[in-house]
Amino acid sequence: AQSVTQPDIHITVSEGASLELRCNYSYGATPYLFWYVQSPGQGLQLLLKYFSGDTLVQGIKGFEAEFKRSQSSFNLRKPSVHWSDAAEYFCAVSLLRTDKLIFGTGTRLQVFP
């Protein structure tokens, strides 16, 4: 069965520091991978997605993610975190040609000034 694991429940970084959020997936076929962000009281916003091609994907708000098939990972990175990046981040995988998303448990990011 398809699954997504986000090992870090809570991460705290200082503003201006670099960030990496981990995501591992389990999926038999070519995965379609996503990162979403959820701010308090808000719905989910898509940061970036990967289907095929270049394994380094650029997203909005300065985020990028790298797909590594050998490690079954799709880690999210940002070189310099801003206080407004404090939110919960979800990694997800979709089944081919469906809108069904399987989400990880999320990583809560706290940013200190």
Next chain:
Amino acid sequence: KAGVTQTPRYLIKTRGQQVTLSCSPISGHRSVSWYQQTPGQGLQFLFEYFSETQRNKGNFPGRFSGRQFSNSRSEMNVSTLELGDSALYLCASSPGVGGASTDTQYFGPGTRLTVL
């Protein structure tokens, strides 16, 4: 372009009651998906509707049902509410043509349901 709208935003019900939540997708989108978000179980897929037909279903009991109207608006219904149904219910819309691999899903702000 207006985003995904969900009504009501907050709802309080008691055990045994039923509830109906509404979702209006982005204009032109034909697919609406519903998700339940709880602290314990995280984000779980409930079902997806496309052109008034349920196209995909998650692992929820039959108390959870939904429907979609010809204008793509969708409702979900939960009958005989239980305490564990307290959650944030999110709806997402997409064009619905190619699946999540090609169609970006846009999420609404959610309906916060509290069951007492």
